[in-house]
Amino acid sequence: MVLGEVCNSMRRWESCVPVGQRLNTLGITGSVDLDAFWNLVKVQDGIDRGETIVGRTGLTNHFAVLLEGIACFSTQHEDGARQIYAFHYPGDFLGLHGFVFPRTAEPSEVQALTSCSIGTIDRDALEQAMQRHPALGRALWRAALTEVSIFRQRLVVSRRPALQRVAYLLCEQLVRLGDDERVIPLTQIDVADAAGLSVVHINRVFQELRQLGVLSKQRLIEVVNKDRLQELAAFDPGYLDPGEALSQWDLRIDE
Structure with missing residues (x-):
């Protein structure tokens, strides 16, 4: 079921609010653009703590947004040590680097730190939607720039x-x-x-x-x-x- 439909139910309304707030900060403020985004998202529940949400090869034909829970973008080193690059909260896009650079082979993944729910978006459907709603594309770039800034600041x-x-x-x-x-x-x-x-x-x-x-x-x-x-x-x-x-x-x- 798409998120645009489940947001009409009280059961899922709370999970829609932080996503909507995050989209607003990324520049998606018009109701038409918001509706276009909601209608792309299909809900996936039941992701347990410790489970990999986005693997090293990324979501092949899909893009993801975190709806509920907390996740992290990290790498597992050969000695078993984990390096966390960024934390993800509801409303964050997951595996954004893999979406912008689909051919990348980075040894990193997005892992659930708590029980999580995500929304998946078909890549082709998103690209088609961005042709009609440029605000969606600008939002992705804004999110990507913020993610890069966090990585750079971590190095500093x-x-x-x-x-x-x-x-x-x-x-x-x-x-x-x-x-x-x-x-x-x-x-x-x-x-x-x-x-x-x-x-x-x-x-x-x-x-x-x-x-x-x-x-x-x-x-x-x-x-x-x-x-x-x-x-x-x-x-x-x-x-x-x-x-x-x-x-x-x-x-x-x-x-």
């Missing part, structure tokens, strides 16, 4: 001390989750794999952040002093917004 921050590196990563998640959020729904192991730290080291960093009054003493990652966290990280959220210039692009898909 990787040279900083562990405390500042982790603080920066937590600040990024707060922005991604929304201004009102204070609980980051990740585990310390997830953060360690994203920051390039061992479990022992990340535990020490979290203890220090609690001692500094930045995090609560609960097991979950709850930020109690956002201003102090941003100060420790020297955080600048500008890289998470590609700006308004892209919305003026006249993007056309030729057959």
Whole structure:
């Protein structure tokens, strides 16, 4: 069943809201463009924690959007260590790099960190829709630029001390989750794999952040002093917004 139909039911309305909000930030604000997107999406439920959502070869004939749950874009190294490049929340496009560059052979995948639901979109149908609705194409490029900015910032921050590196990563998640959020729904192991730290080291960093009054003493990652966290990280959220210039692009898909 397509998402445009299930969004009319109360059972799935909550999962549609964050997707709609994400699309709005990407420049899809018109009702006609939104309806065109909803009608492309087919819901796939029942993805368990730890399951691969988008494999190394990508979704061959489909593109995906996360509807519910949390996922990550990562690589599994030969020694078993996991490197997380980015976290995905509802409304995020999954395997975007593989969609833009379908012939790529990168050894990375999108993995579910919680139980997830996704929406799949046929590639050919999406390309046809972008001919009629250029806003859809601009949204994909805006999402791609944001993803690249996150990867680039991760490289910049990787040279900083562990405390500042982790603080920066937590600040990024707060922005991604929304201004009102204070609980980051990740585990310390997830953060360690994203920051390039061992479990022992990340535990020490979290203890220090609690001692500094930045995090609560609960097991979950709850930020109690956002201003102090941003100060420790020297955080600048500008890289998470590609700006308004892209919305003026006249993007056309030729057959």
